[in-house]
Structures are given as C-alpha cells and as structure tokens.
Amino acid sequence: MRKIIKFVPLILLIVVCGFFLLFIIFEKDPSNPPSALLNKDMPKFSTSSLYNKNIKLSSDNLKKNVHLSVNTNVATTEDNLEKYTLINFFASWCTPCRAEHHLFFEIKEDYPNVFLLGISHKDSPADSKKYLNEEGNPYSFVGLDQNGKIALEFGVFGLPETFIINNDGKIIFKHMGQLTKKIIEDEISVFF
Amino acid sequence: MKYQYFFRYIFYFFFIFYSNSALSIDNLNDKVKKLTLELRCMTCQNQSVYDSDSDFAKDIKTLVEDKFKEGLSEKEIKVFLTKRYGEYILFKPYFNIKNLLLWLFPFILLILSLGFFIKGLKKY
Amino acid sequence: MISLIGFSSLCLSTFFSILFLIPNSIFKINIKFCLLFFRFSTILICISFSSLITAYITSDFSNFNVFQNSHSEKPLIYKIAGAWGNHEGSILLWLSMISIYGFLYSLMSKSLDDFKINVLKIQSSIFLIFAFFIIFTSNPFLVNSVEVNEGLGLNPILQDPALAIHPPMLYLGYVGFSLVFSLGIASLLSKNDDKNWLIETKRWSMISWTFLTAGIALGSYWAYYELGWGGWWFWDPVENISLMPWIVGLALVHSLIMTRGEQAIERWIIFLSILCFSLSILGTFLVRSGILTSVHSFASDASRGLFILLIFFLTTGFGLLVFLVKSPIKKNHLNLLLINKTSALIINNILMIIAMLTILLGTIYPIIIEVLTNTRISVGGPYFNSTVLPVLLPGFLLMSIAPVLSWQSNKIKKFRVYVVFFLFLSFLALIHSYFTVFNTWGFLGLILGSWIILASIISIILRFKFLISLNYIKSINSFIAHIGVGLMILGITFSSIYQKEYSFNISIGEEININNNILKLENIKVVENKNYQSLMAIFSLRKKGELIDYILPGKNYYPVSKMITTEAGIYHDWLKDIYITLGNEEDSTWNIKIYLNPLVSFIWIGVCIMIFSGFIAIFKK
Numbered sequence: 009m010r011k012i013i014k015f016v017p018l019i020l021l022i023v024v025c026g027f028f029l030l031f032i033i034f035e036k037d038p039s040n041p042p043s044a045l046l047n048k049d050m051p052k053f054s055t056s057s058l059y060n061k062n063i064k065l066s067s068d069n070l071k072k073n074v075h076l077s078v079n080t081n082v083a084t085t086e087d088n089l090e091k092y093t094l095i096n097f098f099a100s101w102c103t104p105c106r107a108e109h110h111l112f113f114e115i116k117e118d119y120p121n122v123f124l125l126g127i128s129h130k131d132s133p134a135d136s137k138k139y140l141n142e143e144g145n146p147y148s149f150v151g152l153d154q155n156g157k158i159a160l161e162f163g164v165f166g167l168p169e170t171f172i173i174n175n176d177g178k179i180i181f182k183h184m185g186q187l188t189k190k191i192i193e194d195e196i197s198v199f200f
Numbered sequence: 201m202k203y204q205y206f207f208r209y210i211f212y213f214f215f216i217f218y219s220n221s222a223l224s225i226d227n228l229n230d231k232v233k234k235l236t237l238e239l240r241c242m243t244c245q246n247q248s249v250y251d252s253d254s255d256f257a258k259d260i261k262t263l264v265e266d267k268f269k270e271g272l273s274e275k276e277i278k279v280f281l282t283k284r285y286g287e288y289i290l291f292k293p294y295f296n297i298k299n300l301l302l303w304l305f306p307f308i309l310l311i312l313s314l315g316f317f318i319k320g321l322k323k324y
Numbered sequence: 325m326i327s328l329i330g331f332s333s334l335c336l337s338t339f340f341s342i343l344f345l346i347p348n349s350i351f352k353i354n355i356k357f358c359l360l361f362f363r364f365s366t367i368l369i370c371i372s373f374s375s376l377i378t379a380y381i382t383s384d385f386s387n388f389n390v391f392q393n394s395h396s397e398k399p400l401i402y403k404i405a406g407a408w409g410n411h412e413g414s415i416l417l418w419l420s421m422i423s424i425y426g427f428l429y430s431l432m433s434k435s436l437d438d439f440k441i442n443v444l445k446i447q448s449s450i451f452l453i454f455a456f457f458i459i460f461t462s463n464p465f466l467v468n469s470v471e472v473n474e475g476l477g478l479n480p481i482l483q484d485p486a487l488a489i490h491p492p493m494l495y496l497g498y499v500g501f502s503l504v505f506s507l508g509i510a511s512l513l514s515k516n517d518d519k520n521w522l523i524e525t526k527r528w529s530m531i532s533w534t535f536l537t538a539g540i541a542l543g544s545y546w547a548y549y550e551l552g553w554g555g556w557w558f559w560d561p562v563e564n565i566s567l568m569p570w571i572v573g574l575a576l577v578h579s580l581i582m583t584r585g586e587q588a589i590e591r592w593i594i595f596l597s598i599l600c601f602s603l604s605i606l607g608t609f610l611v612r613s614g615i616l617t618s619v620h621s622f623a624s625d626a627s628r629g630l631f632i633l634l635i636f637f638l639t640t641g642f643g644l645l646v647f648l649v650k651s652p653i654k655k656n657h658l659n660l661l662l663i664n665k666t667s668a669l670i671i672n673n674i675l676m677i678i679a680m681l682t683i684l685l686g687t688i689y690p691i692i693i694e695v696l697t698n699t700r701i702s703v704g705g706p707y708f709n710s711t712v713l714p715v716l717l718p719g720f721l722l723m724s725i726a727p728v729l730s731w732q733s734n735k736i737k738k739f740r741v742y743v744v745f746f747l748f749l750s751f752l753a754l755i756h757s758y759f760t761v762f763n764t765w766g767f768l769g770l771i772l773g774s775w776i777i778l779a780s781i782i783s784i785i786l787r788f789k790f791l792i793s794l795n796y797i798k799s800i801n802s803f804i805a806h807i808g809v810g811l812m813i814l815g816i817t818f819s820s821i822y823q824k825e826y827s828f829n830i831s832i833g834e835e836i837n838i839n840n841n842i843l844k845l846e847n848i849k850v851v852e853n854k855n856y857q858s859l860m861a862i863f864s865l866r867k868k869g870e871l872i873d874y875i876l877p878g879k880n881y882y883p884v885s886k887m888i889t890t891e892a893g894i895y896h897d898w899l900k901d902i903y904i905t906l907g908n909e910e911d912s913t914w915n916i917k918i919y920l921n922p923l924v925s926f927i928w929i930g931v932c933i934m935i936f937s938g939f940i941a942i943f944k945k
Contacts, residue, residue: 044286163284165242291704
C-alpha cells in the first residue's frame, strides 16, 4: 500500500503531461470550442427574404422530400430533392465575412446542388442589400435575422459562422470564423 | 474536555452553512443576475455574461430575462442554452458522470486525509 | 550590435554553466575556481539581459523583438517594461533570475562544501535547460532582415505601472522556488546528515513566497482598476496557476516551522520544494503554450508549449525520481496530539494541498474532458467558490489559535479567555446579520475574519512586553501575518457579498445620489497624451455639500495598436471604494456603472501586512 502511494505523484505527472501532449497534438483551439449542435437536428426557424418580406423560408423547407420553391429575385431553387444546405451567417459590418465572401461563388460553381442560405445577422436590410450589390450575391436565398433570434438558436456568437445541414436536417459541419480554401477542400468537399 | 466547545462550533458553522444555501430568490433582477453570473460570455475571454457589456452578453441577458418571464426555471434555461452553446457556457459544470471526478475529488481527499490524520493520533 | 552582444553573452553564459557542470574529477581544478565559472555565467547573463533592455531603451528596431513589441513614442518606463512584456524577453528574465538566485546563494552561504556545489550544479542544470529553450525556440536577439524605423508597439493593456513591475515580482517568486528545489534535491543527494539545508530552505522559500505574494497582489490590483467590472479575482486560469505555487509555498513555509528532527517532516518539506517549482514551471507552460483562454493577454505559441512541457516533465520527473530513490527507508511515525501545534500545522498543510489539488484539477479538467470526449466545459468561479472555500474554512478557523498552541502538550494556555471572546464575537456577528440581509458566506467570513484578528490580538496582549524592538516584532510575527489574513478575509467577504451596483444614463451636469454621496458629472473631455488619447469623465464627489474628491473614469485609445482600454475611476476610502466605469454615449447621455465596494482597502492592507511579515520572517533565525 505504502509503495503504491509513493508512486502516485509520478503517475499523476505522466497522466497530466499525456493529456497536455494530446491536447497540443490534436491541435485543439482554445478560442474555438467544439460545437454543441454538431450531429444534432438543426433548430427550428423561419425567416423572410431580404428582397421580399412576403417570401418566407422555414427550417422544414430544408429537409428531404419537402418541395422547395423559393422565389427570390436572386436565385430559384426548385425540385432539389437530394440537397445539402449551407447556412452562412454574415453581416455588412463584419470584415472577415467580406474576406470569405468570394468563396461562396466557388462553392456555388463547384457544387450546384448545394442550397446556399445566407442569413443577414443583426444588419439593416438596406446595408445588407448594399453589401450584396458590392460583393455579388452567391446565395440561393438571403434570410433576415435582424434581432439575432435565429443566430441564438444556432448558437452563433462570432461572425461569420457556417453550417452544413444534410438531407435529414442534421448539422454535419460547423465552422466559426473566416472560411478558407483549405477548409473547403479538406472538410467541406467531402460532404458533396 | 474544554475544547469540546470548538467542535460544537465547527458543527454549528456547517449546519448554518448548509441549511441556508437554498434561500429562494423572488426578484426577477436578482434571478437574472444569479444565473448570468454563472454563464460564460462566449465572445469575451473568461468573463461572465453578467459582467460583460459585449453584444453577445446583452443578447443572452435579454434572453434569460424573457425566459424567466415566460416562466421557465433556472434549470430549464440552462438546458436551453447548453443545447445551443454546449456545456462550455456554464461556469459551473453540471454534476453528472462526466464531471463526477471534478466534483467529488476535493471531498474524497478531505475524508481520506482525515482518516490518515486520526490514524496518526497518539492513543491516550 | 547590441543584439550581437546580447546573444554572444547569452551563449557564453551557457558555455560557462556547462563548464561548471563538468564533474570535478575530470579537470581536477580547485573548487573555488569552479565556483568562478558559475559566477561568470551569472554576470554574462546579466549583461545579456541588460543589452536587451538597452535595445528597448534606445528603440533599436534592428532587433526583431524590439520591433515587434516597442514603439519610439512610449514613456521610458514602458520601454523598459517592454523587455519583459513579451514571451522571449520574459523567458530571458526568468533565465537571468535562475542564475542570480544561484549567485546570491553562493555569496550568502558561507561554507564551501559538496552540498553547496551540488545545489549550484542543480541550479545550473535548470539554467541550462531554459537557456537551450531560449536559444532554440525563443531568441530575443534575432535581427530584423529589413530596415525599419518604427516599432509595432506594446500591448496597451501592459502599459500600466502596476503591470510593468508585476512580471518581475512574480518571476522573483516563481524562480526563487528553483533554488528551493535545488536545495531539496541536493539534500537528498548529500551523504551526511547536515541540517544546514533546512536553514537555507527556510530563508529562500520565505523570500520567494513574499515576492510571489507581492506579484499576485499587484496583478490582482491591476485587474481591479483596469478590467473595469469591479472585481479583483476571477478564478481565471492564469490566476489559478499563480495561486497554486503560492499555496504550496505557504504550506512549505509553515511546515518549515515544525522541523524538530523528524524524518517524515523533512521528507515532506523536500516533497513540497519539488512541488513548488514544478507548479511554477507548469504555470509557465500553461500560459505560454496558449492552451488556456484567459482575461490576461499573452503572446503564446503551441510549439514552444511542447518544449516547456518537456522541461516541466523532465524537471518534475527528475525531482520525484530522486525523491523516490533517495528518501530514507527508516520509518518513524509521527505521534500526533489532538490540540497541539504540530497537529495544527499538519492539518493546515493537508488542507492547503487539497485546496491546491482542487484548483489544479479545476484548471486542467476542461483539457482532460476535451481530449476524452471532444466537448468543452468551463470550470469557473462558482466551482472554485463551492469547493475550495469549504476546504479552507477549517484551516482559517484553526489559524486563529494555532500560534499559541504548545509543541509538546495537549493544552491551550488561557483557554477560557479565548472561549469568552469567541462567544462574544459570535453574538455580535449574529446581531449584525440580524440587521442586514443574512448571507451564509457573509456571516462565516465576518466571524472568521474578525475572530482571527481578535484571537491574534489577544495572543499578542497576553505576551505583551513594553518593548518595541525588532526582536519583539519577530517574536509576534506569526500573529501579525495572521492579522493580515484576517483583514483580507474581511475585505474579501464584504467586497464580494455586500457589493452594490448601479447603472445610470446621465448627461453632463446631472447629479446622482447614492447613500448621501452626491456624484455630479462635471465634464467629459479628451486629453492627448504622448502615446494615447484619453476620454475622461470628471465626476465630483460631495458629501453634505462639501467637495471631497474628483473621480476620473475614462477610456484610453492607443492609435498604434488601435486598442481601447477602460480605466476605472476609483475613490478610495478606508471603509469603501466608489468605483465608476464609463460606458458608451447614446444621445448625449453617457452610460455609467457605479459600484460601491465595501472594505476593499482591507484586502490590500491585509496583503501588505502579509508581505511585511514575510520580510520580517526572512531575517528570523
């Protein structure tokens, strides 16, 4: 018994160092906690279009076997029965959003089946429109989230944030912060 | 045995300490304060929602207030928040199997060392 | 040029410490000559560090480190402080201190035997590990490849007098434990049963602990007026990390009182010495590797983290292995009495170690959970308050009477006096809590704090002599220290439980009345300073129509790094602080927050008393 107690500090040291080592090796990022919503059902929400208040889109529209016909003056997506949805929270006041914006055009081009849902977060419709005029509009649908309620449902706390939702309405990918080409190639392209 | 007094008082201390920890708070503001003090402001660095003035903290404060007004309990609001932000938002981790070691460790050590100490006492 | 001098003296210093480490049997040189190597190494490392400081003072932007962390338009003091305000410089400071501690030890310890050489050799090995760390991963003497004539500027948060001297203080504490570590290991390695190491350990652990106390207090005072939300301790990982060696150091200082030749206690002391220094390195690792998020900003880097992790593992592992192999097999049981000084000290040690382990577990638990389950949890203030404080409570209670307990017997002198006063005090506290809102922690804190003070004062009075001499102060030193702790407990309790907070939106000229303190927002102005602009609100504080003071909360804007810092305006009073922070402007009204923090001054007074008695204890034989 006494012999075991003697070794306790050494064993503890090894165990603790092991955990630190694993933490560093796995490249865990302290400023980017793992999402709680990953592999869970996407939260329910409903949003109206930036360009026409009467056109509404709800989370149910994004699920499999639901006929989606959204009429915006931007893009029309119809009859996409096998579809993945990429949700991107953006705002005109957010600089990294501007930096990653061009990547959505590439995604749109490379993966035409993906439904690109942009959500303008805590931004006035006029500013968002101006932003999309300047940068171009890659989104299939641009929803409004002026009071930040949808972002709250999605657990968003730092713009931009990007989610990918599969056919069953499950969140399969989440990225906080600016997207890069590398992330799209390494992590996003595997889904499509 | 004169030092009996001391032990009696130690006992009183702990009695008072544990019997009063569950005082009910009725005031909405106090309830919001108590809960938001235990929530992490996700956009700040190690600051509670209550102490922070950031946008995120403001949102959460109004959310918590609304939920209390809707009649949700503190526990239900915590569940609501952890569903979305993960347990990371709670400064006081849940008492569950995963955190069992965290919560029991100090008290197990306390009991163990008390045992060793009593064993070491001179018998007289 | 200066970078070259700095780097070459750093390398030379490393070379000399390698020379010092070569076993004497190879060269067969005089032991005194050997000592010279060590002293050369210290002098060279000092030259190296001073050349870094010189580079900072002269704003020599050909040095990459200076370029990244300094700016020519900074006041002189922050130029100097810039030298340790970054990773590379602070590690160089750490390295110089390892050597300086060894140097001072070699001067102050008069004897010249194997033991002393062993201590210096271990100290020199620690020096060598950190020197390699600097040379290979964090060299502060890198030269800029392109010519620049302006630097990027120091993090504005660090441009503050308290924070400028906070790191050296803290490091004096942390690094001091390296000498304590060396003393402990050397005593395990030495063959003869000399008790000299105990005296040395006593001195150096006291010095380190005192500096560490001062360092932590400075940091926490800075957090109080700079972070701007009225608190001064947040159970932040970085704070916990500094608290752990502090607690173990405190346990060490206390256990050194009870050395009466028992082997068990001597081994315990060595164990604590090892623990102290490894916790100090662990702190450096956790801060520098950037695997924790914290309110305190630092430059951090994960690849350096691996190196420090290795240093931590090797040093601690070495210490614990030597401890395992070399500790004597001979057993002698401690015979403990129930109400006895030795027992009290042992209980105090056990409680402190449990508290430290709890803080350690709480700090690293999120890391463990994330590795195991890939989910992240937070362990914050509420956890530590509900685990560490209950563990420490019996210790605080014991503290009030422990110094008067006897070493041999099972009795307390004048026991009746203490009981009467304790009952009287509880009665007063009950009345106090009856008239205010009852709060369990408030009640406990009030009773504990005032009882510790009262019991210590009674003890001093009971042995009162009409002599105010240094010797007398030395003899009542433990009571003085405990009075400091009592004051601190009172301050902590009142400022955290009875803190009042108000939020207002006011415009210029408006008045606010808080408990008959009339605050008037006189004006808001912008002041141009050398390297920042400050927006300052001027509040006048009046009481019964009389002007008492002006309170100046504000915000500073640093154009070089485009950062805004908040500066709380504080009116200090013995019994309360009026603490104001300035928020944002909306429609020409300003959002302000006012905190009434009762008895905060007691915390700082308590800490000052503890530091004072720490210095007294250094000279105590």
